[in-house]
Amino acid sequence: MKIGILGTGSVGRTLSARLVELGHDVVIGTRDVAATEARAEEPFPAPLATAAAAAADAELIINATSGQVSVAALTGAGAENLAGKVVIDISNPLDFSQGFPPFLSVCNTDSVGEQVQRAFPEARVVKTLNTVTAAVMARPENVAGGDHTLFLSGNDADAKATVAELLREFGWRDIVDLGDITTARGTEMMLPLWVRLMNALGTTEFNYKLVR
Amino acid sequence: MKIGILGTGSVGRTLSARLVELGHDVVIGTRDVAATEARAEEPFPAPLATAAAAAADAELIINATSGQVSVAALTGAGAENLAGKVVIDISNPLDFSQGFPPFLSVCNTDSVGEQVQRAFPEARVVKTLNTVTAAVMARPENVAGGDHTLFLSGNDADAKATVAELLREFGWRDIVDLGDITTARGTEMMLPLWVRLMNALGTTEFNYKLVR
Numbered sequence: 001m002k003i004g005i006l007g008t009g010s011v012g013r014t015l016s017a018r019l020v021e022l023g024h025d026v027v028i029g030t031r032d033v034a035a036t037e038a039r040a041e042e043p044f045p046a047p048l049a050t051a052a053a054a055a056a057d058a059e060l061i062i063n064a065t066s067g068q069v070s071v072a073a074l075t076g077a078g079a080e081n082l083a084g085k086v087v088i089d090i091s092n093p094l095d096f097s098q099g100f101p102p103f104l105s106v107c108n109t110d111s112v113g114e115q116v117q118r119a120f121p122e123a124r125v126v127k128t129l130n131t132v133t134a135a136v137m138a139r140p141e142n143v144a145g146g147d148h149t150l151f152l153s154g155n156d157a158d159a160k161a162t163v164a165e166l167l168r169e170f171g172w173r174d175i176v177d178l179g180d181i182t183t184a185r186g187t188e189m190m191l192p193l194w195v196r197l198m199n200a201l202g203t204t205e206f207n208y209k210l211v212r
Numbered sequence: 213m214k215i216g217i218l219g220t221g222s223v224g225r226t227l228s229a230r231l232v233e234l235g236h237d238v239v240i241g242t243r244d245v246a247a248t249e250a251r252a253e254e255p256f257p258a259p260l261a262t263a264a265a266a267a268a269d270a271e272l273i274i275n276a277t278s279g280q281v282s283v284a285a286l287t288g289a290g291a292e293n294l295a296g297k298v299v300i301d302i303s304n305p306l307d308f309s310q311g312f313p314p315f316l317s318v319c320n321t322d323s324v325g326e327q328v329q330r331a332f333p334e335a336r337v338v339k340t341l342n343t344v345t346a347a348v349m350a351r352p353e354n355v356a357g358g359d360h361t362l363f364l365s366g367n368d369a370d371a372k373a374t375v376a377e378l379l380r381e382f383g384w385r386d387i388v389d390l391g392d393i394t395t396a397r398g399t400e401m402m403l404p405l406w407v408r409l410m411n412a413l414g415t416t417e418f419n420y421k422l423v424r
Contacts (some may be wrong), residue, residue, distance in 0.1 A: 101394075103320050103321055104320050107319065107320055107401070108315050108316050108319055108320070108404070109315055143423055143424065144423035144424075147423065148421075148423045149420075151405075176409070176412060176413075177412065178405075178408045178409065178412050179408060179411065179412060182313075183405075183408045185404050186404040186405030186406075186407075186408045186409075187405060189319070189401040189402070189404050189405065190401070190402060190405060192320070192397050192398040192401050193363075193390075193395075193398030193399060193401065193402060194398075195398075196390045196391060196395045196398045197388070197390065197398075197422070199391065200388060200389065200390050200391060201388075201424055203424065205424070206422060206423060206424035207423055208361075208420035208421065208422060208423065209360075209420065209421040209423050210409070210418060210420060211355055211356035211359065211360045211418060211419055211420065211421050212355065212356075212413055212415065212417070212418035
């Protein structure tokens, strides 16, 4: 599949490398290609392009930017380049401006997932992967052989089915559909526990298995 | 152990019954004993008393009231009756005033656990059990044979050790200490996901196993 990834941090890099390995045609979109290349300490696993070019050519777009700038980054990619397409939103609204632990810049009665869907009503937004660290997103088998759970939120059932298929390529086996995009509040609000567990466990490589 | 339980809803009833079964000396505290008895549809599993009497006689106190009234209920029990004692806080700040799904009346930069600890600085508050339904609190083996996780938050290490021992009597085996009482934000903020999962799964009897 032709996939455009917005975001050049560890999530964008890790997912790009994994998608290339799985045979997908990946372009990494960034606001300023020259500036991103200039400050990169190692090569990117896929070609860079402007956010608009990466989104225009893609069948599926992944938002791997920080939750506080996601709507701006997607606006830079161009609403016309998102219209009708599946947009996987991985972002979390973590605000470290007051130090550790971060708080959420939006929660409880709204979420980044909803903000993105409202800003781009023609995009088919699916919130997922935001509850685990990048290495676990791409390779769930890194933790407990992959025997743990991932959540999906979104208004479009076909978009969620497309995303679930891609997640199964990564190795995800227990994928739980929570319902419409407002359920993204629930997964984004898991982050305050996540950051405390990271401290208590001394690792970022953990997840939850939903037992029922 | 002499245990005072504040709260006559399903959490208070279920935990009272389980603690009596385990051989503890339980008193259920309520604001108005006659009114609580008058509206009860079935007998209580332990004797009722005023909140103050239940707390005064107890070695350990359990707050099983709604998070929105917890500080008021504990104030009714009397700060002098909580001083120096372990107070298990199970409450969640779920606000159903706008319908379903509920939002949280406090979150992100504060929690009920912290409110209770601030209001009663001499109490040794331990937040736990608030992430599962009453039947699972009391009998974790009801889900997946008990192979799942419970979290603890609190400022007092001895109080957390006392609570962990009581939880092991219930059948809890994987008990994770998150840190001080501010980590209660993390577990209270799991509730928005919990209520959506309840809908998606069609049951309240589920939990998470922390895999690492």
